[in-house]
Amino acid sequence: MERIDRKMLEGFELIKEGLARIYAPKLELYRRSDGVYEPSWAPVFYNPAMVMNRDINILLLYTLEYEGVKTRSIIDLLSATGIRGIRIGIETPGITDIILNDVSPLACRVMGVNIKINNLASSSTVSCRDARALSYELVKSGTHMDYVDIDPYGSPMPFIEPALSVPKINGVIGFTATDLAPLTGSHPWKTLKRYHAHIAKNDFSKELGLRILIYNILNKAFEHDIDYDILFSYYSDHYYRVYLRRTKSSKGIVEKINNGFGYILYCERCLNRRHVAFKDYFDSNTIKNYLVCDICGSPMRIVGPLWIRETARHNIVSKLHEITEKYEWIKSSRRIKKLSKLVIDEHSINVPYYYHLDHVSSTLKTNPPKIHRIIECLNSKGFNAQRTHMDPKGVKTDAPYQELRKCITECST
Numbered sequence: 001m002e003r004i005d006r007k008m009l010e011g012f013e014l015i016k017e018g019l020a021r022i023y024a025p026k027l028e029l030y031r032r033s034d035g036v037y038e039p040s041w042a043p044v045f046y047n048p049a050m051v052m053n054r055d056i057n058i059l060l061l062y063t064l065e066y067e068g069v070k071t072r073s074i075i076d077l078l079s080a081t082g083i084r085g086i087r088i089g090i091e092t093p094g095i096t097d098i099i100l101n102d103v104s105p106l107a108c109r110v111m112g113v114n115i116k117i118n119n120l121a122s123s124s125t126v127s128c129r130d131a132r133a134l135s136y137e138l139v140k141s142g143t144h145m146d147y148v149d150i151d152p153y154g155s156p157m158p159f160i161e162p163a164l165s166v167p168k169i170n171g172v173i174g175f176t177a178t179d180l181a182p183l184t185g186s187h188p189w190k191t192l193k194r195y196h197a198h199i200a201k202n203d204f205s206k207e208l209g210l211r212i213l214i215y216n217i218l219n220k221a222f223e224h225d226i227d228y229d230i231l232f233s234y235y236s237d238h239y240y241r242v243y244l245r246r247t248k249s250s251k252g253i254v255e256k257i258n259n260g261f262g263y264i265l266y267c268e269r270c271l272n273r274r275h276v277a278f279k280d281y282f283d284s285n286t287i288k289n290y291l292v293c294d295i296c297g298s299p300m301r302i303v304g305p306l307w308i309r310e311t312a313r314h315n316i317v318s319k320l321h322e323i324t325e326k327y328e329w330i331k332s333s334r335r336i337k338k339l340s341k342l343v344i345d346e347h348s349i350n351v352p353y354y355y356h357l358d359h360v361s362s363t364l365k366t367n368p369p370k371i372h373r374i375i376e377c378l379n380s381k382g383f384n385a386q387r388t389h390m391d392p393k394g395v396k397t398d399a400p401y402q403e404l405r406k407c408i409t410e411c412s413t
């Protein structure tokens with residue numbers, strides 16, 4: 001084995017994550033005055049708060065294996081220390097080909113060491129390129145991978161278009177987005193510039209952000225006549241994660257644009273809302289009836305465009321949920337079990353938003369009731385109602401808004 005460059009690793013320490021041991025920056029050197037670790041200050045990025053993100057990645061690849069989708073080749077286009085690709089290489093079965101890429105020369109040297117100490121040298125290649133240039137070159141040379149990862153610090157938008165052509169047919173791509181402020185509408189003009197979506201102040205911003213992100217990913221794919229199915233997506237802590245599988249045919253694209261893309265019409269006064277698919281939005285006879293709130297008569301704000309269909313596949317999330325505790329080294333299995341259960345439950349309701357109980361209650365000038373009482377009330381009237389993994393005060397329901405308001409009024413008296 002080549003000797004390790006100790007000087008380069010000054011300020012680094014050997015840590016363990018999953019089954020991998022890697023050199024990562026010493027966390028205590030990069031703490032803010034409030035004591036919080038700031039990973040972007042370190043010379044090579046490593047964020048221990050993202051362990052669950054990587055744990056889910058491992059479980060998703062196992063899930064796909066159970067579903068008959070084999071992953072043998074992977075590329076982590078934004079690798080930093082290489083932790084994600086290294087974990088996939090040693091924790092999932094049958095990986096024969098790993099490319100770890102980062103534009104930072106120091107990151108490339110550190111990931112080179114990390115590959116060696118995890119005995120992955122024979123299956124791994126380190127690349128020190130701009131992720132976009134590398135993606136285009138791989139595609140030009142006819143190289144496609146089973147699994148592709150894009151995990152930037154901030155928005156994935158600059159990398160989406162080149163990366164979407166890298167997976168094989170049936171291959172999978174995972175995106176992280178940590179720019180929650182523009183995605184959830186804290187900076188509406190940034191949402192417009194970066195994600196081409198109009199956004200209003202609303203009470204379901206976590207779900208809106210995820211759906212605006214998915215719309216943008218699919219829109220880029222469709223521009224190139226490439227189709228993807230969404231396997232699993234979620235919100236957690238300070239980020240969104242979306243996994244998609246490239247389909248063999250592009251025949252379904254027009255149907256997805258017509259029925260999967262759409263808008264939400266939102267009443268900022270009473271918080272009434274409804275969604276409308278692209279094909280109906282552009283039908284003036286339909287849309288003219290949607291522009292005024294049918295509860296309070298205020299004009300409805302138009303929010304979007306966004307993805308309005310399922311954001312996860314039931315069989316994938318169910319399998320992931322089932323196998324979560326099978327791999328004893330997965331540290332965040334308890335959290336993942338809870339999150340995947342909530343995702344399964346909320347997907348029994350086919351509406352692209354939740355209602356925030358505090359906000360809706362305040363329009364009724366009443367105290368918010370306990371969420372379980374609202375769910376029981378809606379169930380007793382024959383409606384489906386579930387919690388959402390995105391917000392502890394959020395309720396998803398197929399009930400008309402008036403019925404939810406009646407339940408809130410009944411339960412708070």
Ligand SMILES: C[S@@+](CC[C@H](N)C(=O)[O-])C[C@H]1O[C@@H](n2cnc3c(N)ncnc32)[C@H](O)[C@@H]1O
Nearest residue numbers: 045078079080084102103104130131151152153
């Ligand atoms: C958030 S970190 C990646 C974290 C890593 N995936 C993990 O799980 O720890 C983002 C990385 O992208 C790299 N990067 C930024 N712009 C890039 C580009 N255009 N091409 C390649 N790498 C880039 C940065 O150097 C940084 O190491």
